[in-house]
Amino acid sequence: MINLDPVIERIDALLDEDTDQSVTYAALEARLALERVCYDRLRQRHDYISHEQLRRWQPGAVVNTLIKEVDEHLGKTLTLSISKSPARPGVKLEDEEYVEVGTEIGFNPKKIAKLWNxxxxxxxxxxxxxxxNDDIPAYGDRARIRAKVKEVQSELRRLAKGTMTFSGLGxxxxFECSCGELNKRRAGLLRDGQHVHCFNPECKQTWKVxxxxxxxxxxQVTVPVNCxxxxxANHMPWRFFLDMKHDQVGSFSCHSCRHKNYVQWRLMQVHREGGKETQADT
Structure with missing residues (x-):
């Protein structure tokens, strides 16, 4: 969990200087703080998603991916409380007396992305x-920058009230990958036909749900390649080929005879089945 108080104090001090340079630096600090907030939510939930499936690095996009794939409650404020006494027969859980353990402050990904941009x-x-004849000033409009930084400061102060983080609920x-890595996902967010990558950064396996x-x-999502x-037939992970660049040569050893085979992406002319020709625009 990130302690936002130091960065909030730094931004306040920079705004107090009130120069073009200090206000610009305050904007940079504020933008970095928004990134850290979003990326910390990812860090807490990284046990449930492969880094390869984060197709975009922008904070708002990362959070939206997490909400879709890992934790649908990520944007909500959640409080964890524990009962002062064990469950008792005849007493409803909602009637027990609870002590608050901590709270994770939620946020709107669209708002964060809008502020960041x-x-x-x-x-x-x-x-x-x-x-x-258009001028290129050294700095932006100080008043407008200052107003936007203050808006971000307000959001950071709200988020700083959080006292704990969650990795998700549900x-x-x-399942164990062929490489030996134990993968886990939230059942409530899995979809029939969905593709998930192995967590192991050295593994190219993709799995179909x-x-x-x-x-x-x-x-396993594989492509058969004959030795x-x-x-x-060697059933190769699809990502082994998908991650190759054009004209790059890849190799694999046959599982049967250990012969080293080479593969390469190449542009080829093909015909549709049934004799219907296909034509590519040039």
Whole structure:
């Protein structure tokens, strides 16, 4: 959990200086603080999603991915409380006396993304000239930057009231990858046909989620490639090929005869099945 108080104090001090330079630096500090808040929510939940499935790095996009794939409650304020006494027969749980353990303050991902983008636009990018006589000032409009930083400060002060973080709520589903890595996901957010990557950063396996009567199953997503020497089918992880660059040469050893095979992405002309020709635009 991130302690936001020091950065809030730094931003206040920079705003008190009230120069073009200090206000611009305050905007940078504020923007970094928003990133840290979002990325800390990711860090707490990284046991439930492969880093490879974070397709975008922007804070708002990261949080939206987490809400969709890991923790649908991430944007909500959650409080954990514990009963002062063990459960008693005949006493409803809601009638017990509780002690608050801690609270995670929620936030609106759209608001965070809007503030983050606004800070960059106002303070952290030079003006793009629209014509030859257009001026390119060294700094943005101090008053507008200051107002936006204060808006972010208000959000940071609200978030700083949090006293704990969660990794998410809900039933877990676990499966072991062929590499030996134990993967886990939130059952409530799994979808039939969904692809999930192994958590192991050295592993290229992707698994397809299938709904079954007693829960979920996971099938490897592979591409069969016949060995050049013995013709045995080698079921290679799809991401092994997907991650290759054009003209890059990859290799694998046949599981049967250990012959080293080489593969490469190449542009080829193909025809549709049934004799119908396909034409690509040029």
């Amino acid at each position: 606004a800070l960059a636009k106002l303070a952290l990018h030079a003006h793009l000239p629209e014509h030859r 039933e877990e589903v676990k 299938t709904r079954e009567d007693d829960g979920f199953g996971f099938e 050049e020497a013995c013709s045995a």
